[in-house]
Amino acid sequence: MNEMDELTRMRASVPAPPAGGRAQTALLEAIRAEQTGTPFPARRPRYHRGTGPLSPRRAVLAGGLSLTVAAGLTAALVTQSGPAARGLTVAELSYRSAAAAEATAPVPPGQWIYSAGVDIDGQPPGPFQVWTTADDSSAAWLLRGKVTFIKGPLIGLPIPIGDGVSYLGGKPPVAYDQLGSLPSDPKALEQYLAGLPLRGFGTDAEKAFDAAGELLESYQMPPQIAANILRAVKFIPGVTVSSQFTDTTGRPGTGFLLSQGRVAGLAIVMDPQTFAFRTYQVVDQRPGQPIKLTGPVVQRQELVSGPGVVPPDVRHK
Amino acid sequence: MTVNLQPGRAGPATPPGSLSPPGPPGETCDADLIRRSATEPEQFAALFRRHSGALHRYVARRLGPDAAEDIVAEVFLTAFRQRHTYQPSQPDARPWLYGIATNLIGRHRRAEVRMYRALARTGADPVTEPFTDEVEARVTAAGTARPLAAALARLPAAHRNALLLVAWGDLTYEQAATSLGVPVGTVRSRISRARARLRQALAESDISHYPQGETP
Numbered sequence: 001m002n003e004m005d006e007l008t009r010m011r012a013s014v015p016a017p018p019a020g021g022r023a024q025t026a027l028l029e030a031i032r033a034e035q036t037g038t039p040f041p042a043r044r045p046r047y048h049r050g051t052g053p054l055s056p057r058r059a060v061l062a063g064g065l066s067l068t069v070a071a072g073l074t075a076a077l078v079t080q081s082g083p084a085a086r087g088l089t090v091a092e093l094s095y096r097s098a099a100a101a102e103a104t105a106p107v108p109p110g111q112w113i114y115s116a117g118v119d120i121d122g123q124p125p126g127p128f129q130v131w132t133t134a135d136d137s138s139a140a141w142l143l144r145g146k147v148t149f150i151k152g153p154l155i156g157l158p159i160p161i162g163d164g165v166s167y168l169g170g171k172p173p174v175a176y177d178q179l180g181s182l183p184s185d186p187k188a189l190e191q192y193l194a195g196l197p198l199r200g201f202g203t204d205a206e207k208a209f210d211a212a213g214e215l216l217e218s219y220q221m222p223p224q225i226a227a228n229i230l231r232a233v234k235f236i237p238g239v240t241v242s243s244q245f246t247d248t249t250g251r252p253g254t255g256f257l258l259s260q261g262r263v264a265g266l267a268i269v270m271d272p273q274t275f276a277f278r279t280y281q282v283v284d285q286r287p288g289q290p291i292k293l294t295g296p297v298v299q300r301q302e303l304v305s306g307p308g309v310v311p312p313d314v315r316h317k
Numbered sequence: 318m319t320v321n322l323q324p325g326r327a328g329p330a331t332p333p334g335s336l337s338p339p340g341p342p343g344e345t346c347d348a349d350l351i352r353r354s355a356t357e358p359e360q361f362a363a364l365f366r367r368h369s370g371a372l373h374r375y376v377a378r379r380l381g382p383d384a385a386e387d388i389v390a391e392v393f394l395t396a397f398r399q400r401h402t403y404q405p406s407q408p409d410a411r412p413w414l415y416g417i418a419t420n421l422i423g424r425h426r427r428a429e430v431r432m433y434r435a436l437a438r439t440g441a442d443p444v445t446e447p448f449t450d451e452v453e454a455r456v457t458a459a460g461t462a463r464p465l466a467a468a469l470a471r472l473p474a475a476h477r478n479a480l481l482l483v484a485w486g487d488l489t490y491e492q493a494a495t496s497l498g499v500p501v502g503t504v505r506s507r508i509s510r511a512r513a514r515l516r517q518a519l520a521e522s523d524i525s526h527y528p529q530g531e532t533p
């Protein structure tokens with residue numbers, strides 16, 4: 001018996017897959033969604049960006065002002081001198097979103113970030129509270145009144161199954177400690193991202209866009225690097241700008257869009273006033289219709305001292 | 318509309334080395350199913366029925382059954398989303414699906430290596446242990462699987478991917494090359510080197526000289 005036979009024997013002892021299961025449910029939902037013309041999360045949306053990077057202004061406010069007050073103040077400050085998002089070109093959106101990223105305060109890699117919001121599509125639907133480190137190396141969530149901590153990244157929100165919890169891990173296309181070695185020239189960075197070995201057999205443009213979106217979504221990056229990635233997006237062939245995004249709470253968004261076929265696309269979405277990064281998603285697009293974002297909507301983010309720690313005015317729910 | 322997604326079979330869709338499209342004669346090939354699914358999305362369910370069982374076993378062997386559920390879900394969702402990019406000249410979708418799976422598995426590389434190391438160290442297979450009650454199977458796992466697992470943990474990821482696509486994914490060398498996006502010569506070279514490492518590991522452990530079910 002040679003080494004290949006031995007390997008085959010190892011495979012033979014794997015138990016048969018369960019009937020039904022999450023894979024079946026997920027694909028069934030996707031097929032039905034397409035049949036009925038409703039958007040579906042082809043890739044489970046992540047949660048931990050949504051209000052954009054923590055700006056110096058927001059860091060000061062982290063002591064206890066309510067979200068409503070903070071958001072209102074931020075919006076007011078920007079709109080006094082701020083541009084309208086509609087009618088922006090790809091280059092203009094790239095410039096403005098990069099400038100917004102660059103204006104944020106640096107956050108240390110191990111810094112814990114508290115995120116709270118609502119997930120209307122969630123299991124269960126409703127409010128959520130999660131914690132992640134800026135480098136995506138650890139995460140925690142609140143479920144059934146209990147905070148669970150994990151080493152490693154967390155994609156999407158955990159799903160309770162019976163007495164247990166299912167969650168999806170994974171790693172971003174570039175490790176956090178390698179971000180500093182990314183090309184600083186935006187055009188060279190775009191080429192680099194297009195050459196990363198990513199899932200599937202998408203085009204180079206899709207690979208570059210996916211890598212940029214995954215990185216923005218995964219980390220609270222050093223501001224200069226986040227800005228460079230947003231500058232690189234404008235060099236990806238086929239990218240357009242859309243101001244038609246709407247999340248599940250009704251918030252509008254503006255962002256980069258890379259179409260995939262007639263009805264699907266990849267989207268990097270920003271706040272239409274501050275141009276702070278909000279989310280990266282696979283979207284369903286129908287001609288002439290608003291693009292509905294799915295999944296969790298982050299409504300508040302604060303720097304905290306550890307997993308399970310909440311801002312003073314918040315209680316675990 | 319009801320969509321049937323129950324896997325039709327758990328084994329490989331195509332015998333290793335076969336160049337014929339998967340499924341019995343007359344059955345629609347994968348490329349046709351994918352093409353039709355552009356206007357009839359439910360056609361994609363047939364692809365799931367055809368390949369999800371074998372794909373699940375492949376991923377479960379590499380990452381464990383829990384992770385396999387999530388990976389298989391993401392493979393088919395990614396494939397469904399990107400089906401417009403599928404090359405219609407490829408009748409068998411397995412290289413495409415296993416390529417997506419391999420990229421996703423790559424994101425869990427450390428977990429995979431950790432699992433092999435655990436098996437090598439303890440002889441208890443994290444993938445099969447809860448399901449393996451027979452003493453003989455456990456003894457076998459503690460025998461040949463330990464040096465194999467140790468060698469798998471030490472392989473470069475690119476070599477491991479090529480080897481396991483063939484050994485556990487039942488792909489041909491050509492299909493593995495398509496999955497990995499590299500020339501077939503590269504796959505041959507990687508598998509050759511990987512096999513040499515495994516042979517060496519087995520020889521050093523002297524396990525392969527013993528009949529199945531016995532240990533030194």
